[in-house]
Amino acid sequence: MQINAFERGLRDRVAIVTGAAIGNGRAFCERLAEEGARLVIADLIEARETEEAVRAIGGDVLSIQADVTKPDDVERLIAAAMERFGRIDILVHNVGHYSEEPFELLTFEEWKHTLDLTLNSLFLTIRGVLPHMKKAGFGRIITFSSDTVWLGTPYLTHYVTAKMGVIGLTRSLASEVGRYNITINTITVGLTATQRTNAGGSVSSILEHILPTQAVHRADEPEDIANVVAFLALPASGIITGQTINVDGGVARH
Numbered sequence: 634m635q636i637n638a639f640e641r642g643l644r645d646r647v648a649i650v651t652g653a654a655i656g657n658g659r660a661f662c663e664r665l666a667e668e669g670a671r672l673v674i675a676d677l678i679e680a681r682e683t684e685e686a687v688r689a690i691g692g693d694v695l696s697i698q699a700d701v702t703k704p705d706d707v708e709r710l711i712a713a714a715m716e717r718f719g720r721i722d723i724l725v726h727n728v729g730h731y732s733e734e735p736f737e738l739l740t741f742e743e744w745k746h747t748l749d750l751t752l753n754s755l756f757l758t759i760r761g762v763l764p765h766m767k768k769a770g771f772g773r774i775i776t777f778s779s780d781t782v783w784l785g786t787p788y789l790t791h792y793v794t795a796k797m798g799v800i801g802l803t804r805s806l807a808s809e810v811g812r813y814n815i816t817i818n819t820i821t822v823g824l825t826a827t828q829r830t831n832a833g834g835s836v837s838s839i840l841e842h843i844l845p846t847q848a849v850h851r852a853d854e855p856e857d858i859a860n861v862v863a864f865l866a867l868p869a870s871g872i873i874t875g876q877t878i879n880v881d882g883g884v885a886r887h
């Protein structure tokens with residue numbers, strides 16, 4: 634397949650977005666659909682609102698209920714995407730798990746659950762899409778870390794450990810797959826107001842403390858992250874790989 638590295642937009646490209654029923658994942662689907670991509674949503678729960686939002690933009694969308702920590706579910710997801718669209722160009726692996734716990738109170742179960750949702754799911758989904766991307770000679774993989782890995786935020790040892798793992802996988806794999814025109818990059822996300830983070834209005838009280846520490850004094854919106862996702866998914870971004878892009882209004886500056 635002949636690839637034009639400077640092709641504009643994502644017309645006819647197929648993107649799998651995991652964890653897209655709510656939150657950041659929904660904004661990613663809308664943004665990619667605006668660029669012309671066809672979407673495959675993978676989520677534990679029904680993603681009807683995301684589907685409707687994508688269709689309202691004129692996008693084509695397939696929604697699969699799947700647990701991306703389970704090998705059989707991931708196999709079913711990949712097979713369904715290939716059957717419907719015949720290609721997988723982009724993987725946006727958004728699923729992760731966040732909880733706060735002082736290290737000494739952290740249970741082994743919560744530690745393992747965090748690694749399972751953040752890293753094992755990443756392993757399984759990438760392993761599922763890679764053969765198709767290699768065959769096509771094109772792929773864009775976008776993973777999600779957190780700015781807490783730079784900040785050393787307390788009570789998050791399990792989360793920060795897993796999110797550092799995402800960076801490690803991204804860097805190492807980039808070196809293996811670049812020769813196939815497959816890129817993989819990670820975004821270290823700052824506190825973003827989503828349904829989960831804003832449960833009970835909690836984001837606004839946390840933001841009161843965070844905003845003065847940011848270089849840009851406004852809250853991160855899911856659309857801010859979605860713009861970076863769309864940029865990294867473009868064929869024209871094909872020279873950027875193995876990178877960690879911090880999107881948090883400049884809380885972490887390095």
Ligand SMILES: NC(=O)c1ccc[n+]([C@@H]2O[C@H](COP(=O)([O-])OP(=O)(O)OC[C@H]3O[C@@H](n4cnc5c(N)ncnc54)[C@H](O)[C@@H]3O)[C@@H](O)[C@H]2O)c1
Nearest residue numbers: 652654655656657676677700701727728729822824825829
């Ligand atoms: N929102 C933030 O402030 C923030 C900050 C830093 C990093 N992040 C990272 O960004 C990503 C998305 O965050 P968010 O706040 O939008 O998440 P969220 O918790 O709001 O949404 C996650 C989605 O994933 C789905 N999901 C959960 N487990 C799943 C599984 N096993 N299989 C399939 N789907 C599953 C949920 O149903 C939900 O729709 C995560 O990786 C998170 O760690 C978010």
